[in-house]
Amino acid sequence: MMSTATRSRPLTAPSPHAPAAGGARRRSRTRTRLELTFLLAPALVLFVGFVLVPIAVAAYYSLYSWNGFGPLTDFVGLDNYVDALSGDVFQSAIGHNLIIVALTIIVQLPLSIGLALLLNRKLRGRTFLRMVVFAPYVLSEAVTAVIWLLILQPGGFVDEVLRGVGLGWFVRQWLADPKIVLYTLFVVITWKYIGFGVILLLAGLQGVPAELREAAALDGAGPWQATRHVVLPLLGPTIRVWIFLAVIGSLQLFDLVWIMTLGGPANASTTMVTYLTDHGFKRYEFGFGSAVAVILFIICFTFALLYQRFALRRDTDGALTRAVN
Amino acid sequence: MSRRNTVGYLAAFAVVGVTVVPLLFVLLGGFRTTAQINSSPAGLPSPWVWDNYREVLTSPVFWRLLGNSALIAVIATTLAVALGSMAAFALSRYAFRGREAFYTLFTLGLLFPLGVAALPLYLWLRQLGMLENPLGVAIPEAAFSLPITIVILRPFMHAIPGELEDAALLDGAAKLGFFWRILLPLSRPALMTVSVLAFVSSWNFFLLPLLVFNDSTNFTLPLGVAMFQSEHSEDTAKVLAFTALSMIPALTFFVLAERRMVGGLTGSVKG
Numbered sequence: 001m002m003s004t005a006t007r008s009r010p011l012t013a014p015s016p017h018a019p020a021a022g023g024a025r026r027r028s029r030t031r032t033r034l035e036l037t038f039l040l041a042p043a044l045v046l047f048v049g050f051v052l053v054p055i056a057v058a059a060y061y062s063l064y065s066w067n068g069f070g071p072l073t074d075f076v077g078l079d080n081y082v083d084a085l086s087g088d089v090f091q092s093a094i095g096h097n098l099i100i101v102a103l104t105i106i107v108q109l110p111l112s113i114g115l116a117l118l119l120n121r122k123l124r125g126r127t128f129l130r131m132v133v134f135a136p137y138v139l140s141e142a143v144t145a146v147i148w149l150l151i152l153q154p155g156g157f158v159d160e161v162l163r164g165v166g167l168g169w170f171v172r173q174w175l176a177d178p179k180i181v182l183y184t185l186f187v188v189i190t191w192k193y194i195g196f197g198v199i200l201l202l203a204g205l206q207g208v209p210a211e212l213r214e215a216a217a218l219d220g221a222g223p224w225q226a227t228r229h230v231v232l233p234l235l236g237p238t239i240r241v242w243i244f245l246a247v248i249g250s251l252q253l254f255d256l257v258w259i260m261t262l263g264g265p266a267n268a269s270t271t272m273v274t275y276l277t278d279h280g281f282k283r284y285e286f287g288f289g290s291a292v293a294v295i296l297f298i299i300c301f302t303f304a305l306l307y308q309r310f311a312l313r314r315d316t317d318g319a320l321t322r323a324v325n
Numbered sequence: 326m327s328r329r330n331t332v333g334y335l336a337a338f339a340v341v342g343v344t345v346v347p348l349l350f351v352l353l354g355g356f357r358t359t360a361q362i363n364s365s366p367a368g369l370p371s372p373w374v375w376d377n378y379r380e381v382l383t384s385p386v387f388w389r390l391l392g393n394s395a396l397i398a399v400i401a402t403t404l405a406v407a408l409g410s411m412a413a414f415a416l417s418r419y420a421f422r423g424r425e426a427f428y429t430l431f432t433l434g435l436l437f438p439l440g441v442a443a444l445p446l447y448l449w450l451r452q453l454g455m456l457e458n459p460l461g462v463a464i465p466e467a468a469f470s471l472p473i474t475i476v477i478l479r480p481f482m483h484a485i486p487g488e489l490e491d492a493a494l495l496d497g498a499a500k501l502g503f504f505w506r507i508l509l510p511l512s513r514p515a516l517m518t519v520s521v522l523a524f525v526s527s528w529n530f531f532l533l534p535l536l537v538f539n540d541s542t543n544f545t546l547p548l549g550v551a552m553f554q555s556e557h558s559e560d561t562a563k564v565l566a567f568t569a570l571s572m573i574p575a576l577t578f579f580v581l582a583e584r585r586m587v588g589g590l591t592g593s594v595k596g
Contacts, residue, residue, distance in 0.1 A: 035415075035419075036421060038411075038501075039411040043475075046404070046408055046467060047434060047468055047472075050468035051434050051465075051471075054449040055437070055442055057445055061445075061448065123330065123337060125337075129340070129341065134583075139529075139576075140530075140547040143572055145551070151347055153366075157367055160365070160367045161367050191344070191347070195344075248436075255531040281444065286444075286448060290444065290445060293441060293442070293443075293444045300436065
């Protein structure tokens with residue numbers, strides 16, 4: 001994504017005044033250094049101080065048993081990590097995140113592609129349609145969670161509508177049945193985030209020249225074949241970026257779950273971040289919570305690096321890839 | 326062709342239905358009473374009741390949440406865009422050793438969103454004495470918005486022709502003067518995009534304010550909606566009115582800034 005910035009011309013314009021004397025040159029170099037400090041330092045301080053330091057600090061806390069008050073004295077080594085990874089609840093939390101990741105790719109991706117192809121046609125009111133599809137993405141997860149909490153109330157809107165259309169047998173305890181709750185949450189997630197994928201893919205479709213489709217049609221390809229063999233491969237980069245964002249997002253799932261179920265019932269919808277918040281924050285197990293945060297961080301980071309390395313390299317030469325190479 | 330379009334319209338109709346009906350349920354539910362909703366969850370208001378909306382709008386709670394959210398979002402956006410554009414300028418129009426390393430450092434931030442760092446961040450903020458303080462939320466949000474801000478701004482600033490810079494320098498402008506008087510005004514479209522992204526992510530953020538604020542007078546809108554729902558869970562109609570009103574700022578903002586937001590999202594990830 002960042003290729004232009006690094007490949008093209010060297011970034012400084014040659015100075016119009018060739019410095020005559022060494023003194024003037026040194027002065028201008030000092031000046032440049034001051035300017036650079038002035039420009040870069042504030043952003044660096046902010047970024048290091050509030051993004052990198054907290055994570056480093058967490059790695060340190062994670063080696064202690066600590067309730068968040070008083071000095072760190074009880075060094076436990078990697079015990080917190082062992083406890084977390086061998087605990088049933090955390091294992092199932094990881095499992096839930098992975099189920100959401102899998103469902104997202106299996107269900108949301110084809111759905112997004114289908115909708116994007118539909119909305120790319122010359123339908124009347126297309127602009128309006130695009131806005132409507134994107135609207136839920138703008139709402140906060142908190143508002144989305146409250147909306148669906150109310151809609152899914154037992155005997156509420158969803159149940160009433162299902163009964164009204166003769167699907168009464170399908171009515172479930174959407175959020176109270178441990179076997180179903182995760183899938184209910186996934187439906188809500190899809191409602192909220194599908195617009196994001198559609199918009200992304202629509203932008204990708206604009207990069208597919210109409211001539212290519214026409215050429216395929218001339219060669220005797222039907223609309224389905226043209227889509228399958230011409231359009232989809234060209235959407236590849238967009239799809240790979242979407243998958244990356246969707247997986248990272250699914251691994252971080254929190255707001256929606258916290259408000260709708262608090263990870264319940266009986267931990268049936270616990271995610272890594274709800275587990276982390278529950279232990280680290282509500283139970284004052286800060287050393288343990290920090291260990292969970294570090295594990296989560298390592299999972300996200302490993303995925304990001306591997307994915308960049310093997311899937312995204314071709315598409316986004318720059319930005320993230322350079323961190324890997 | 327027409328048959329395919331029929332299918333298209335049917336699908337479009339279904340999408341609009343699935344998207345809009347929940348929103349309409351909230352909006353219309355606010356005009357009903359809880360008794361009406363309980364007896365017929367999918368019904369329309371009859372008669373229309375204005376009390377729910379009136380009570381929410383005349384209580385100080387809603388306005389305070391709105392004010393808190395706005396204050397935090399404005400601070401976070403201003404910080405992120407100001408510091409981000411300065412850094413992007415340094416990283417795009419100066420040549421110096423370590424430039425790419427600095428840039429890579431910032432892009433690393435794209436790999437761990439705030440969710441991962443929330444608990445460590447909470448401990449860190451506690452140590453800095455920034456709990457219960459709007460800045461304790463706004464500053465970290467700005468820090469986490471820096472990577473995407475720089476990633477969008479750097480190529481944009483870099484693409485502005487070097488001749489403009491040469492001309493400005495020949496006319497006696499200092500390099501910083503060029504930044505302030507020429508480059509920033511020319512970068513306005515990209516600045517708008519990054520502002521919108523930073524503002525929306527701050528506006529919607531839930532986890533960090535949840536950890537930092539204990540006192541409900543400091544709450545932001547997402548926290549407030551969740552709190553209102555759990556406190557008034559018996560009074561469905563009032564919760565619906567409250568939720569409907571809290572959707573309005575985000576949706577209005579979206580309608581106004583739609584092109585920037587969508588353009589920014591697609592521009593930032595397009596290959």
